[in-house]
Amino acid sequence: MYVYRPHDQQLLNERVAQFRDQTRRYLDGQLSNDEFLPLRLQNGLYIQRYAPMLRVSVPYGMLSSTQLRALAKVARQWDKGYCHVSTRQNIQYNWPALEDVPDILAALANVEMHAIQTSGNCIRNVTTDEFAGINGKEIEDPRPWCEIIRQWATFNPEFAYLPRKFKIAVNAVPDEDPALIGVHDIGVQVLQRDGETGFRVLAGGGLGRTPMTGEVIGEFVPWPHLLAYLEAILRVYNKYGNRDNKYKARIKILVKALGAEKFRALTEAEFAELKDGPMTLTAEEVDAMRSHFSAPAYDAIDDQPAALQEALASDKAFNRWYHTNVSRHRQAGYAAVTLTLKKTGRAPGDITDEELEAVADLADQFSFGEARTTHQQNMVLGDVRQDQLFTLWQRLDALGFATPNLKLLTDLVACPGGDFCSLANAKSLPIAEDIQRHFEDMDYLHDLGPIDVNISGCMNACGHHHIGHIGILGVDKKGREYYQITLGGRGDKVSRIGEKLGPSFDTEQVVPIIARLIDLYVEQRQPGEQFIDTYERLGIEPFKERAYATDH
Amino acid sequence: MPQIIKDGVVVDDTWVRLSNEQIDQDGIPEGGDIIVPLSVWQAQKDALLKRDGAVGVCLAPGEEPAAIAADLDQLPLVAVDFPAFKDGRGYSYARELRTRFGYKGELRAVGDVLRDQLFYMHRVGFNAFAVRADRDIHDALNGLKDFSVTYQGDANDPRPIYRR
Numbered sequence: 001m002y003v004y005r006p007h008d009q010q011l012l013n014e015r016v017a018q019f020r021d022q023t024r025r026y027l028d029g030q031l032s033n034d035e036f037l038p039l040r041l042q043n044g045l046y047i048q049r050y051a052p053m054l055r056v057s058v059p060y061g062m063l064s065s066t067q068l069r070a071l072a073k074v075a076r077q078w079d080k081g082y083c084h085v086s087t088r089q090n091i092q093y094n095w096p097a098l099e100d101v102p103d104i105l106a107a108l109a110n111v112e113m114h115a116i117q118t119s120g121n122c123i124r125n126v127t128t129d130e131f132a133g134i135n136g137k138e139i140e141d142p143r144p145w146c147e148i149i150r151q152w153a154t155f156n157p158e159f160a161y162l163p164r165k166f167k168i169a170v171n172a173v174p175d176e177d178p179a180l181i182g183v184h185d186i187g188v189q190v191l192q193r194d195g196e197t198g199f200r201v202l203a204g205g206g207l208g209r210t211p212m213t214g215e216v217i218g219e220f221v222p223w224p225h226l227l228a229y230l231e232a233i234l235r236v237y238n239k240y241g242n243r244d245n246k247y248k249a250r251i252k253i254l255v256k257a258l259g260a261e262k263f264r265a266l267t268e269a270e271f272a273e274l275k276d277g278p279m280t281l282t283a284e285e286v287d288a289m290r291s292h293f294s295a296p297a298y299d300a301i302d303d304q305p306a307a308l309q310e311a312l313a314s315d316k317a318f319n320r321w322y323h324t325n326v327s328r329h330r331q332a333g334y335a336a337v338t339l340t341l342k343k344t345g346r347a348p349g350d351i352t353d354e355e356l357e358a359v360a361d362l363a364d365q366f367s368f369g370e371a372r373t374t375h376q377q378n379m380v381l382g383d384v385r386q387d388q389l390f391t392l393w394q395r396l397d398a399l400g401f402a403t404p405n406l407k408l409l410t411d412l413v414a415c416p417g418g419d420f421c422s423l424a425n426a427k428s429l430p431i432a433e434d435i436q437r438h439f440e441d442m443d444y445l446h447d448l449g450p451i452d453v454n455i456s457g458c459m460n461a462c463g464h465h466h467i468g469h470i471g472i473l474g475v476d477k478k479g480r481e482y483y484q485i486t487l488g489g490r491g492d493k494v495s496r497i498g499e500k501l502g503p504s505f506d507t508e509q510v511v512p513i514i515a516r517l518i519d520l521y522v523e524q525r526q527p528g529e530q531f532i533d534t535y536e537r538l539g540i541e542p543f544k545e546r547a548y549a550t551d552h
Numbered sequence: 553m554p555q556i557i558k559d560g561v562v563v564d565d566t567w568v569r570l571s572n573e574q575i576d577q578d579g580i581p582e583g584g585d586i587i588v589p590l591s592v593w594q595a596q597k598d599a600l601l602k603r604d605g606a607v608g609v610c611l612a613p614g615e616e617p618a619a620i621a622a623d624l625d626q627l628p629l630v631a632v633d634f635p636a637f638k639d640g641r642g643y644s645y646a647r648e649l650r651t652r653f654g655y656k657g658e659l660r661a662v663g664d665v666l667r668d669q670l671f672y673m674h675r676v677g678f679n680a681f682a683v684r685a686d687r688d689i690h691d692a693l694n695g696l697k698d699f700s701v702t703y704q705g706d707a708n709d710p711r712p713i714y715r716r
Contacts, residue, residue, distance in 0.1 A: 022668060152704055155702065157672035158644055160643070161640025161669075243613075284714070
């Protein structure tokens, strides 16, 4: 993973000093609430229902075991002993005291971590496929490009006060969208043409109040011009994005209003001036970035070793877990393991200090000291020898991280919702828990197959409800919590926005309605069809009829 | 006399910035260095240039530098107004003035100009800052020194870190 050079560390130390002084001036009354607001937001600090929430950046989801231990220490020393993996691969603390935040940032800076631009109207953490660098299907490792973008975006002086937040994701897998680039403000698709790397650049995707998928703006941007192209798009957005209405301020609204063609013309005009200028990337720089992400010292071993095959044959529970939570690896003899952070009764994505330390130990022992966070609020040990999977599984099982439900209905994604978030219209965690309790039979879950359920407590869509096969959105009607269901969203092979089922439901109706939808799928599915396939074949009508049937 | 930060030091401000309302009410003063809104400049360019005293133009959000690109040789000062510091359009305007149009004169940030934005403002090309009147301008000066490290090129040094 990326290892800081002295100047990176220097910058971080200066940031801590800057924020410490800003916090001091705020507490002294020298900075007003309004003036401090964007400063603290650009440091990941929200004021929430009960306490500030601090969002720590995990660039494209990569964590070292040292960083995991530091996160554990922060959870223990300054929070209530746990933290939360967000849907953009970041780590959130729900209970820090404002006065402590400078010290927390100093502790994080010691392990090359920070909260820079994790919130606010600026360029946010760059995200990618959680299997980046180990996914056999990818064209090349997207992480060097993520890091190049991260550095360009970090304290970029021109783009710190954008009309609205700005999220960039990079994907290097052809014909799939594991990084959800279709629903990002900018999506960067790594391509190769005649042996040269380039990028298809999408702009104007996004979830939130007006969900839509991005338009292709740059068909093929040769690699030396990546940053110039991004800068061109950002400048167009910074100049012309709506600043009067925060609900119309995302770039998607601008792209839609201008039309892709006009937006492209404006971008190309800016790009024409920047192209071949000083921003042009050099081969040396790209090589240096790539060297940070070179493959670890893999052993020369074969796939499907005898130890694995024996364990698969003899242990049914291990076998089931292997088939859900273990992913293929580009390196022979290795596999990627997903730890599902979806214990029933606990907020999806929550992890305690002791668990973080346990994951750190497992990363050291089994996966070259590295772990990853995923946008589905899980964690990954990316480089595990196949002949050690059984041992690892036993350890994970003891920790409660071996629930074999990856991508199944109970592996649901949810924002912190009304229990914590002051923006939320409704709670999301109790809904998540009700669903997990209702569908706890593991045989049934496995029979149902992959189903993405995403829950957001408000329009801001932190739970990505629009791209869940089943999406659940909390809404407020005259002070009461209701839930609107969408179907057919996708964030797997493609990014697609789901369709509203109909009028929203009472809290206690949500689980029975979902059970009806699932029943319909089970009745109607053809061999080999997943929920989403059946939905796409049948369309929404039969689901609508079933959900709103009065005689059921 | 009011003070501004210019080229890293606090100096007396010899310019008077006039709003549309002031000009409507009192007309344009015969002497002294004045900063006028873009619309006034566009309507009365010749008369303004014949006055006794220098003239600069102030761009408001939505008024792009291209509107004065042909006039830059005649303008010793361009001001960019930040009615609210959260409106970041002026950062792109400054960058364009310096980098695209090669403007070499005084580029001044006016309006809601505060210490915690100065570092970025300086990087996009502002060399003068009319810090909001209710704030300590000497304290604001510290904002120019927040960081010693930068990743990107900027209006002062176009080279990003990988080309330095």
